[in-house]
Amino acid sequence: MKPRSRILKTASHLFHIQGYNSTGINQIIEEASVAKGSFYYNFKSKEEVCIAFLNARHAYWFESLKNYIELKKNEEQPILLAFDFLIEMNVKENFRGCSFLNILSEIPSDNSKILKVIQNHKKDLRQYIASLVNNNKVSDHIYLLFESSIIESQLYRGQWPIKKSKKIVKHLIQ
Amino acid sequence: MKPRSRILKTASHLFHIQGYNSTGINQIIEEASVAKGSFYYNFKSKEEVCIAFLNARHAYWFESLKNYIELKKNEEQPILLAFDFLIEMNVKENFRGCSFLNILSEIPSDNSKILKVIQNHKKDLRQYIASLVNNNKVSDHIYLLFESSIIESQLYRGQWPIKKSKKIVKHLIQ
DNA sequence: TAGTATTTTTAGACTAGTCTGTCTAAAAAT
DNA sequence: ATTTTTAGACAGACTAGTCTAAAAATACTA
Secondary structure (H helix, E strand, O other), X not given: OOHXXXXXXXXXXXXXXXXXXXXXXXHHHXXXXXXXXXXXXXXXXXXXXXXXXXXXXXXXXXXXXXXXXHHHXXXXXXXXXXXXXXXXXXXXXXXXXOHHHHHHHHOOOXXXXXXXXXXXXXHHHHHHHHHHHOOOOOHHHHHHHHHHHXXXXXXXXXXXXXXXXXXXXXXXXX | OOHHHHHXXXXXXXXXXXXXXXXXXXXXXXXXXXXXXXXXXXXXXXXXXXXXXXXXXHHHHHHHHHHHHHHHOOOOOHHHHHHHHHHHHHHHHOOOOOHHHHHHHHOOOOOHHHHHHHHHHHHHHHHHHHHHHOOOOOHHHHHHHHHHHHHHHHHHOOOHHHHHHHHHHHHHHO
């Protein structure tokens, strides 16, 4: 594995479990076993690593979600499976919530570069949910419940908001 | 105004517009025109200021909300006014979202002291919404939409998620 | 009301550490 | 021959928190 990948992998892990501001470059390069020179050879700043992380996370998260739904689409309706996916992610990632929303809270509100990446991720999610439910009367409603599910389960460190939302959505789509 | 109040007022303002981690003690004491000794005479750590801020914010936010509803209860149903209150707060505070959720994203996930303050704030909100709607079949549903409204309007820097949620809630309660 | 004791606030030096980012110069890989 | 990576020193600025010693404010008491 080349330095660039090691940096990105380590930074992603640290940003995700510690947060962006609490993760320093020195920690990244040490845990990635990379020289500081290589860090700044491959990335021009910490912010650029952040953006690279968000892009990678975007790809990984959507792929995982789509995979999950594809795998179980015989058992339940896709949109309901999306909520099961959240439950599974919370278990796997220990209720760390949404990387995008977490970083949104950490950056100064005038950082439009990062803000745009976050907004685009959520726009894609909103659109994807719309494509799953195929009913534009309720799709934003479901999107809002989906978002709530993520944040509230992070907040309470429990799955009840997701289960509650799923139950509501079940009624909404029938 | 005594030093303690000046510190709390300044810190609250800075935490709210810059975030917790991006606000240093030196900036707080300078903008509050207070000696560093006074800071540590009145608070034993930055974390304690954070908790004091959250408690003050909790009181202020709820009082504002209840005031708003009391003032306009003849025009519309209380629970719908709660959403109008969010719109007004976004205008007043420039879409900075929820201080509690913002700080939730900034603190290490093992900081149970701060986490508890945040959880209690949201528990109170959930309960208050329940008391407004007086229908435990939909009250959590509304709570989840309320939370989404705050975060998504912060994310998109726009009021549409609140307006959308309000419309949904209007149908839910009739 | 005057004098004393206690609490609070002041300015600022200081510690020991953190941060992002730059730079050099050599080694390794391509 | 060029690109990439290495180790690590270094800069300049920041961090939370401690400490000193004097001044100011407050409270207590005779």
